Amino acid sequence: KIMGVVIINFKAYREGSGKQALELAKIAENVASRVDDYIAIAPPTIDLAEIINAVSIDVYAQHVDAVDFGSHTGRITAEMVKEKGAKGSLINHSERRLRLADIDFLVSKFKELGLVSIVCTNNVATTAAAAALNPDYVAVEPPELIGSGIPVSKAEPETVENSVKAAKDVNPNVKVLCGAGIGRHEDYVTALDLGADGVLLASGIVKAKDPKAALEELVGLR
Numbered sequence: 001k002i003m004g005v006v007i008i009n010f011k012a013y014r015e016g017s018g019k020q021a022l023e024l025a026k027i028a029e030n031v032a033s034r035v036d037d038y039i040a041i042a043p044p045t046i047d048l049a050e051i052i053n054a055v056s057i058d059v060y061a062q063h064v065d066a067v068d069f070g071s072h073t074g075r076i077t078a079e080m081v082k083e084k085g086a087k088g089s090l091i092n093h094s095e096r097r098l099r100l101a102d103i104d105f106l107v108s109k110f111k112e113l114g115l116v117s118i119v120c121t122n123n124v125a126t127t128a129a130a131a132a133l134n135p136d137y138v139a140v141e142p143p144e145l146i147g148s149g150i151p152v153s154k155a156e157p158e159t160v161e162n163s164v165k166a167a168k169d170v171n172p173n174v175k176v177l178c179g180a181g182i183g184r185h186e187d188y189v190t191a192l193d194l195g196a197d198g199v200l201l202a203s204g205i206v207k208a209k210d211p212k213a214a215l216e217e218l219v220g221l222r
């Protein structure tokens, strides 16, 4: 029986916002209750509090700003998402890249606050670099495969395998996820076979005609 980490990034998809974010969160909670895999979600920040209050699975932010409390109009700090009950956050997603010093700032701050850090990267070298900052997770996602429906575990198995090696070489404690184009059970199984601890995915579930069926299939319930 395979078992890994599945984190669903709702991005800013219409299908993953507002009412639909809540529905999707409940689907994830339901499927999570029927498997041993760790299923967590990352809805839009504006929906975080409502969703955290409605489901029992872990909820992550998609991004937090690399600032402390203060005069920063429009910013969201790590303390704010923690106060709402978020488990942690993605950091440096390819669609929300940060400076190296900001990534380091956030990883350190998350550690102090007891938040889980998931640093996203785009290739093997940046995965090794991110692992050196000692986050809880690194998540490698080749940008050209994001949203493509072409699974990274099939199209670029060496990127996954070498990212795992490079990251664990630098930091044996770091967990490694891979993402981009993941949607099917076989993509997930292949990712685990390549040494990843799990997957980070979005469109394959969020944009599926039937997200519940898609998530059930992903984790092998169908």
Ligand code: G3P
Binding pocket: 009, 093, 141, 145, 146, 147, 148, 149, 179, 180, 181, 182, 200, 201, 202, 203, 204
């Ligand atoms: O954060 C996950 C994401 O970037 C992968 O997107 O749509 O290819 O699963 P997708």
